[in-house]
Amino acid sequence: xxxxxxxxxxxxxxxxxxxxxxxxxxxxxxxxxxxxxxxxxxxxxxxxxxxxxxxxxxxxxxxxxxxxxxxxxxxxxxxxxxxxxxxxxxxxxxxxxxxxxxxxxxxxxxxxxxxxxxxxxxxxxxxxxxxxxxxxxxxxxxxxxxxxxxxxxxxxxxxxxxxxxxxxxxxxxxxxxxxxxxxxxxxxxxxxxxxxxxxxxxxxxxxxxxxxxxxxxxxxxxxxxxxxxxxxxxxxxxxxxxxxxxxxxxxxxxxxxxxxxxxxxxxxxxxxxxxxxxxxxxxxxxxxxxxxxxxxxxxxxxxxxxxxxxxxxxxxxxxxxxxxxxxxxxxxxxxxxxxxxxxxxxxxxxxxxxxxxxxxxxxxxxxxxxxxxxxxxxxxxxxxxxxxxxxxxxxxxxxxxxxxxxx
Ligand code: 13P
Ligand code: SF4
Numbered sequence: 246x247x248x249x250x251x252x253x254x255x256x257x258x259x260x261x262x263x264x265x266x267x268x269x270x271x272x273x274x275x276x277x278x279x280x281x282x283x284x285x286x287x288x289x290x291x292x293x294x295x296x297x298x299x300x301x302x303x304x305x306x307x308x309x310x311x312x313x314x315x316x317x318x319x320x321x322x323x324x325x326x327x328x329x330x331x332x333x334x335x336x337x338x339x340x341x342x343x344x345x346x347x348x349x350x351x352x353x354x355x356x357x358x359x360x361x362x363x364x365x366x367x368x369x370x371x372x373x374x375x376x377x378x379x380x381x382x383x384x385x386x387x388x389x390x391x392x393x394x395x396x397x398x399x400x401x402x403x404x405x406x407x408x409x410x411x412x413x414x415x416x417x418x419x420x421x422x423x424x425x426x427x428x429x430x431x432x433x434x435x436x437x438x439x440x441x442x443x444x445x446x447x448x449x450x451x452x453x454x455x456x457x458x459x460x461x462x463x464x465x466x467x468x469x470x471x472x473x474x475x476x477x478x479x480x481x482x483x484x485x486x487x488x489x490x491x492x493x494x495x496x497x498x499x500x501x502x503x504x505x506x507x508x509x510x511x512x513x514x515x516x517x518x519x520x521x522x523x524x525x526x527x528x529x530x531x532x533x534x535x536x537x538x539x540x541x542x543x544x545x546x547x548x549x550x551x552x553x554x555x556x557x558x559x560x561x562x563x564x565x566x567x568x569x570x571x572x573x574x575x576x577x578x579x580x581x582x583x584x585x586x587x588x589x590x591x592x593x594x595x596x597x598x599x600x601x602x603x604x605x606x607x608x609x610x611x612x613x614x615x616x617x618x619x620x621x622x623x624x625x626x627x628x629x630x631x632x633x634x635x636x637x638x639x640x641x642x643x644x645x646x647x648x649x650x651x652x
Pocket of ligand 2: 366391392394395426514515516517578604605606607
């Protein structure tokens with residue numbers, strides 16, 4: 246037996262990330278998700294970050310008072326960024342609301358703020374860390390707020406796959422693209438190997454950019470966004486293969502790998518893969534004039550059955566700007582859908598999925614965690630700072646810079 250020394254030292258992650266297993270923790274059948282005191286929410290059987298006991302008991306009103314007080318005292322030293330999927334009780338404190346791309350841009354354009362508090366998930370806070378100035382410090386209120394999709398592409402597995410692909414294809418013929426929803430290390434791997442980062446809206450331009458530089462694309466970590474994008478730019482379904490990190494050569498023969506144009510990493514979003522073409526059919530039966538809009542992390546069948554697809558920012562804009570009286574069935578995270586419904590009382594807006602399933606990692610940002618990190622700053626202590634090492638930062642920045650150029 247020959248030992249591959251390059252791979253031997255790499256850490257292999259468990260087959261299914263824990264964040265994926267935890268995803269259904271908050272699913273319920275009523276469609277309101279008001280925050281309860283953290284003590285009650287913490288009973289849900291997922292990993293929570295430990296927090297001083299006093300924060301467990303605070304009511305919504307007490308938290309509100311604390312948060313307002315801290316904000317007032319800290320003034321412009323702090324900015325709070327909120328992703329569209331954050332719950333209402335958190336987003337109301339955000340200075341800026343947006344999709345992951347827009348929020349990173351906001352972080353980079355606020356050099357006067359000493360602290361950037363990112364109410365979102367870990368990869369978003371890391372991206373903000375990479376793009377903002379060195380003197381700024383980025384904080385994620387709950388360190389267990391990860392992303393199950395990003396967790397599906399652990400560094401060791403991706404490095405192994407990259408070595409295998411280079412061995413089969415020879416160097417230089419394949420360009421790696423990673424979706425924003427990936428760790429800084431995966432972004433750095435792309436930067437180091439002539440690749441690029443994309444968002445759900447820039448994915449088609451990133452594919453075109455990559456095909457100007459190589460014959461094939463490795464797309465990480467979301468197979469659905471990769472497949473939907475490939476189809477959008479005219480790539481045949483037969484020319485795309487899925488790379489399983491748990492099988493030798495991703496589950497393919499060298500010949501099949503050589504014949505593929507797009508190699509899709511076997512990752513997915515547990516929130517968006519819940520939406521189905523059958524749900525769309527049911528919505529159309531109930532409302533014959535309904536327009537269906539979904540996020541491109543949904544499966545190919547769902548995206549093709551919908552009227553349109555787009556990033557959270559595109560979904561938000563489309564519905565906000567739609568004609569009064571129009572009807573919308575939406576395939577994205579419930580906190581955003583509920584907010585769109587509330588802000589557009591002259592339209593019918595509802596979630597395609599009748600079971601309410603928030604993104605369980607986004608949902609871990611409870612107002613008590615936000616209060617904890619702000620109180621920390623008042624006391625001169627930086628809680629939950631996000632750091633990225635110099636080498637990773639350099640190459641991830643290269644891949645992000647390329648993304649900004651193709652946008
Ligand atoms: P956006 O970049 O569209 O906000 O998507 C973020 C996300 O996590 C979608 O699942
Ligand atoms: Fe990750 Fe999906 Fe949650 Fe987005 S919605 S943060 S991709 S798990």
